[in-house]
Amino acid sequence: MAYFEFLPVHENNEEERSKKEVIEVVDLVNVKLGQCYELVVTSFIGLYRYKVGDILKVTGYHNNAPQFQFVRRKDAFLSIDLEKTAEDELAEGILQAKLFVGQFQLQLVDYTSAVDISLIPGHCILFCELKMEGSRKSPELSDRVVNKVVSSW
Structure with a gap:
């Protein structure tokens, strides 16, 4: 149904490298442990070497099949x-x-972010969901704890 290839990702100077050298995609059997790759898909419905945009890292193998x-x-x-x-x-x-x-x-437990441009300069707001370890409900946090956590970020 689909054929997967992997484009090696070099974190340092990725753009410069791609301009200077031709980077060959590798097949599933040729990925290397610890290396990051961008997923490239070819499908029977007409996608040909479509760069999905996901960066995956090879973390191990299971029965000779790489795990990402x-x-x-x-x-x-x-x-x-x-x-x-x-x-x-x-x-x-x-x-x-x-x-x-x-x-x-x-x-x-979870987080999300939002941009707030109501002030100059604009800034990012992080919303974090916290829970007490071993508890199912959200904690009642003292202002002291909240201020200490926020100021450390």
């Missing part, structure tokens, strides 16, 4: 005025926040 972890969308940014934040940078910040709130016996 979704890393990010290619060229996905939060954009506020002239400042751009890459999706993977936001995800890394959220991971650090998750580790930080763990000190308070809290779990970061």
Whole structure:
């Protein structure tokens, strides 16, 4: 039904590299452990070497078949005025926040972001859903804890 190929992604100077050298796509059997790839699909309905935009990382093998972890969308940014934040940078910040709130016996369940341009300069607002470890309901947080968590981000 579909044929999958993988375009190696070089995180450093990705644009410069793609302009200077021809990067060959690799088949499923030739992906390397730890390497990131952009998924390329050819299908019977007419897609020919369609770049999906998903960046995947080879994390291991199961019965000689590679296993992938979704890393990010290619060229996905939060954009506020002239400042751009890459999706993977936001995800890394959220991971650090998750580790930080763990000190308070809290779990970061989910998050989303929004752009607020009502003030100058515009800024990004993060909405985080927290819960107490071992509990099913949201915690009642003191202002002291909330301020400490927010100021550390």
